[in-house]
Amino acid sequence: MQNIPFVPKAQEYIALKGFTLKDLDREYFKPILERAYRRIRNAIIRGIVEEEIDDIDVEILSYSVAIAILAYINDKRLSTRFAIAEARRVGTELKRESDSKLLEIAKSLSWDVRKIEHIIGNELYTFAIHFCDYLSAPPPNDPYWKLVNRPLVSGYVLIRKQELARLIEEYVRHYIYNKIISVGKFNPPEALIGVIKEINKLWLKHQPRSEEGISSKGGVFPPCMKILMENLKNGENLSHMERFALTTFLINIGYEIDDIIELFKRVPDFNEKITRYQVEHLAGLRGSKKRYLPPSCRTMKTFNLCPGGDELCRKIRNPLSYYKLSSRRRMRNEK
Amino acid sequence: MRSEIVKSIFREYYEKYFNPKEEDIGNIKLREFALVPFDSPDIMIRHLSFHTFKEIKQYVMKNTPLHLYYSTAYYKTPEARNMDEKGWLGADLVFDIDVDHIPTECKKEHDTWRCLDCGTHGKGMPPEKCPRCGSARIDREVWVCNKCLRVAIDETMRLIEEFICDDLGISRSDVKVYFSGHRGFHIHIEDERTRKLDQDARREIVDYIKGIGIRVELLNPLPKMNEYGWRGTIAQGIYEILMTLRDDYRPSDLTQREIEYLINKRSMLVRALEEGSIDVRIPKSLLTKLVKEVISKKSVDIDERVTTDTKRLIRFPESLHGKTGLKVTEVNLSVLTDFDPFSDASWLNSSIKLKVTGNIPKIKLGNVELNTTPGDIIVLPASVALYIVMRGKGEVIEVL
Numbered sequence: 001m002q003n004i005p006f007v008p009k010a011q012e013y014i015a016l017k018g019f020t021l022k023d024l025d026r027e028y029f030k031p032i033l034e035r036a037y038r039r040i041r042n043a044i045i046r047g048i049v050e051e052e053i054d055d056i057d058v059e060i061l062s063y064s065v066a067i068a069i070l071a072y073i074n075d076k077r078l079s080t081r082f083a084i085a086e087a088r089r090v091g092t093e094l095k096r097e098s099d100s101k102l103l104e105i106a107k108s109l110s111w112d113v114r115k116i117e118h119i120i121g122n123e124l125y126t127f128a129i130h131f132c133d134y135l136s137a138p139p140p141n142d143p144y145w146k147l148v149n150r151p152l153v154s155g156y157v158l159i160r161k162q163e164l165a166r167l168i169e170e171y172v173r174h175y176i177y178n179k180i181i182s183v184g185k186f187n188p189p190e191a192l193i194g195v196i197k198e199i200n201k202l203w204l205k206h207q208p209r210s211e212e213g214i215s216s217k218g219g220v221f222p223p224c225m226k227i228l229m230e231n232l233k234n235g236e237n238l239s240h241m242e243r244f245a246l247t248t249f250l251i252n253i254g255y256e257i258d259d260i261i262e263l264f265k266r267v268p269d270f271n272e273k274i275t276r277y278q279v280e281h282l283a284g285l286r287g288s289k290k291r292y293l294p295p296s297c298r299t300m301k302t303f304n305l306c307p308g309g310d311e312l313c314r315k316i317r318n319p320l321s322y323y324k325l326s327s328r329r330r331m332r333n334e335k
Numbered sequence: 336m337r338s339e340i341v342k343s344i345f346r347e348y349y350e351k352y353f354n355p356k357e358e359d360i361g362n363i364k365l366r367e368f369a370l371v372p373f374d375s376p377d378i379m380i381r382h383l384s385f386h387t388f389k390e391i392k393q394y395v396m397k398n399t400p401l402h403l404y405y406s407t408a409y410y411k412t413p414e415a416r417n418m419d420e421k422g423w424l425g426a427d428l429v430f431d432i433d434v435d436h437i438p439t440e441c442k443k444e445h446d447t448w449r450c451l452d453c454g455t456h457g458k459g460m461p462p463e464k465c466p467r468c469g470s471a472r473i474d475r476e477v478w479v480c481n482k483c484l485r486v487a488i489d490e491t492m493r494l495i496e497e498f499i500c501d502d503l504g505i506s507r508s509d510v511k512v513y514f515s516g517h518r519g520f521h522i523h524i525e526d527e528r529t530r531k532l533d534q535d536a537r538r539e540i541v542d543y544i545k546g547i548g549i550r551v552e553l554l555n556p557l558p559k560m561n562e563y564g565w566r567g568t569i570a571q572g573i574y575e576i577l578m579t580l581r582d583d584y585r586p587s588d589l590t591q592r593e594i595e596y597l598i599n600k601r602s603m604l605v606r607a608l609e610e611g612s613i614d615v616r617i618p619k620s621l622l623t624k625l626v627k628e629v630i631s632k633k634s635v636d637i638d639e640r641v642t643t644d645t646k647r648l649i650r651f652p653e654s655l656h657g658k659t660g661l662k663v664t665e666v667n668l669s670v671l672t673d674f675d676p677f678s679d680a681s682w683l684n685s686s687i688k689l690k691v692t693g694n695i696p697k698i699k700l701g702n703v704e705l706n707t708t709p710g711d712i713i714v715l716p717a718s719v720a721l722y723i724v725m726r727g728k729g730e731v732i733e734v735l
Contacts, residue, residue: 120558120562121558121613131503131504135535136531138535143548146539147543148539148543148546148564149550149553152564155502158563302547304538
């Protein structure tokens with residue numbers, strides 16, 4: 001549990017060790033620096049940080065050092081990627097923990113969580129979490145997680161064990177990201193500068209290719225799709241509905257399958273085989289042979305994916321029409 | 336129209352009768368206050384900060400407000416002029432039931448709308464866009480009759496009983512209900528836990544109460560009636576539809592075939608809803624229609640902007656609403672069903688002699704049936720008369 005960064009015990013532990021960044025210049029602390037590098041490296045290359053538990057001191061202190069490095073580099077996409085990768089490590093660990101341990105961790109976040117046993121259909125619900133805590137760290141726009149689709153009684157949302165683990169994982173992701181951006185400016189010690197350079201080099205090499213060369217048919221993306229595209233480029237984890245909306249939109253405005261897959265390479269849990277299958281399915285090349293349209297504006301609103309439209313949005317009912325209309329307008333203007 | 340007489344009525348109220356209770360607003364030191372002065376209805380004075388109710392009282396005695404507000408939010412420095420400096424600390428959870436948003440039958444009798452671009456006009460709820468020229472610039476004149484108010488009361492009761500207390504688990508004693516002074520009710524919850532909720536979280540609560548985003552796929556196999564949350568509500572709603580279904584009765588937009596399907600399978604479906612099942616399903620297109628019907632009956636139409644805005648200014652309890660002259664009044668839940676604004680939200684016992692200056696629909700306000708034409712000179716209970724004056728449809732001749 002000390003290996004879960006937000007748990008107060010882990011923080012006490014660091015304080016207890018009286019460790020500061022200056023110490024990194026000493027040979028004795030080299031393993032910490034190396035582990036910090038590996039943490040970020042794994043986040044960049046594999047999208048998950050594996051745990052190494054040989055030396056708990058190294059494990060805990062290197063996490064803080066990694067945060068400092070990322071704060072210094074100050075790249076939003078890299079920080080997001082790291083937060084997701086670390087959170088995923090925690091998530092994996094949490095799923096293995098016992099119910100009582102999970103409960104203890106949730107309580108250490110001051111969440112109001114209770115152990116229950118309640119069966120709905122043939123699913124066993126083992127925890128009840130107060131709706132305010134449930135809503136403090138919900139996974140991204142996934143209809144399944146919407147409060148309206150949840151058993152809610154007397155202020156408590158009933159959830160299953162893996163769901164509690166997932167909520168904590170989501171909390172950790174926010175926590176780590178906020179931690180990185182809240183670190184103020186500082187002068188890194190000599191030893192850290194070397195690592196920062198290494199990571200910068202690595203990140204440059206592994207940054208997903210930008211979408212240059214992807215054909216644009218001359219239309220303008222509606223505000224909702226612009227945001228999704230932006231989030232995707234930032235390597236953020238899109239929900240199922242967000243992926244569906246963006247992918248069907250891109251397919252219908254003429255993006256090539258390979259180009260879409262290239263875009264999704266930025267997502268931390270990217271798996272080329274699965275992504276290809278899904279994109280081809282939506283493009284009507286598989287299964288039902290039906291090419292899907294993007295969700296209507298109304299559906300987008302329901303799922304909270306509509307950021308509020310602009311002038312052109314008033315004329316349309318589907319994000320696709322926005323693109324078509326704007327491209328027609330542009331052609332008219334160019335003539 | 337806002338004559339000196341009316342101003343003196345407002346001033347007298349704030350001098351003699353305005354007496355907000357300490358328990359109406361918690362943590363007043365952390366709140367922002369704002370008012371629209373009686374004499375300059377086009378400006379709003381914001382970023383006011385007070386430490387005691389006495390200070391507030393003294394301030395409004397000197398500066399008669401047409402409208403008076405306070406922030407649902409708590410701030411470190413409420414008097415700061417911009418949001419960053421204010422330092423947001425949290426906000427009460429607030430709901431607004433405004434009969435304006437709810438289509439009632441009687442609106443056809445007393446509400447009118449007019450397109451500001453082409454002049455087309457009509458009665459009842461205004462269309463989103465003008466049917467003739469497509470303009471969205473539509474002006475409306477809204478009246479709230481006793482029937483409208485009944486609807487608002489029913490919605491408020493349902494919101495509190497079923498959603499706020501049963502589902503969100505908030506205790507009745509933490510729920511305060513205020514007549515807004517105009518068209519509905521504000522429900523305030525000053526709860527430690529809900530205070531920190533951000534906009535997204537509040538939107539989730541709004542969606543829950545309005546039944547937005549319910550996934551039909553997750554309702555097959557059918558839920559059981561005693562399940563928690565919307566699943567149980569949907570099961571109960573479908574059960575009610577099944578029980579009232581006859582060959583000649585069609586709820587919502589069901590086709591003949593769908594009705595037959597439901598009638599044929601009724602006993603099996605009813606059993607599934609009562610006892611639960613792991614394999615009883617309804618075809619998705621039919622289930623979608625049923626769910627839509629249930630949502631329209633069981634959801635509550637709250638104004639989502641009020642609930643999701645964590646920096647909102649809301650009417651001050653016991654203040655006067657400048658468009659109606661009625662008082663923002665706390666209403667005890669036990670007497671909510673009998674609430675009558677013209678007696679319960681007024682402090683005036685006198686009568687007023689009034690000259691009617693505009694068109695007023697035939698409408699019942701409190702105990703008074705109005706049937707007037709411009710130019711009439713009539714004597715009315717002061718609360719109703721003031722209401723007409725504040726709506727710009729009359730002039731006070733004298734207070735009797």
